[in-house]
Amino acid sequence: MATVSPPWAYTLHLPHDPRAPRIARGTLRLILAVHEMPELTPTAELVAAELLANAHCHTKGPYALRLRSADSGRLRVAVWDTDPHVPPGFSKTPAPPPPPDAEHGRGLPLVRACADAWGASVLCGLGASRGGKLLWAECGGGAAAW
Numbered sequence: 001m002a003t004v005s006p007p008w009a010y011t012l013h014l015p016h017d018p019r020a021p022r023i024a025r026g027t028l029r030l031i032l033a034v035h036e037m038p039e040l041t042p043t044a045e046l047v048a049a050e051l052l053a054n055a056h057c058h059t060k061g062p063y064a065l066r067l068r069s070a071d072s073g074r075l076r077v078a079v080w081d082t083d084p085h086v087p088p089g090f091s092k093t094p095a096p097p098p099p100p101d102a103e104h105g106r107g108l109p110l111v112r113a114c115a116d117a118w119g120a121s122v123l124c125g126l127g128a129s130r131g132g133k134l135l136w137a138e139c140g141g142g143a144a145a146w
Contacts (some may be wrong), residue, residue, distance in 0.1 A: 051079035074140030
């Protein structure tokens with residue numbers, strides 16, 4: 001049982017650097033260990049890896065990993081980036097599956113399959129917000145742990 005009972009949240013701001021997703025995954029593992037949630041690590045790391053890879057590959061600016069505790073030992077993994085376009089893999093009407101020999105296009109459907117809940121928010125550039133989008137997935141409870 002974790003010793004910290006209030007909800008918690010962490011945000012790791014990342015530069016557009018090819019090493020950033022690896023650093024973010026290591027941070028995620030450390031946070032889950034500290035909060036005594038190791039059973040969520042495989043699924044959360046897979047979700048984070050896919051969302052971070054998309055942010056790195058499809059945007060030119062910085063991005064951020066956000067981890068937040070949710071009800072009943074659940075975890076919300078979110079990635080913000082500067083592009084407001086929600087990819088077809090996360091829209092309400094998903095894109096058709098990629099051809100069998102395609103090298104891309106399976107990551108976001110994999111996130112959707114592993115998460116208990118998922119979603120996207122387009123952020124306006126008002127106030128302190130830098131705009132862009134936030135893709136998130138929640139795992140725990142009924143999520144598949146690989």
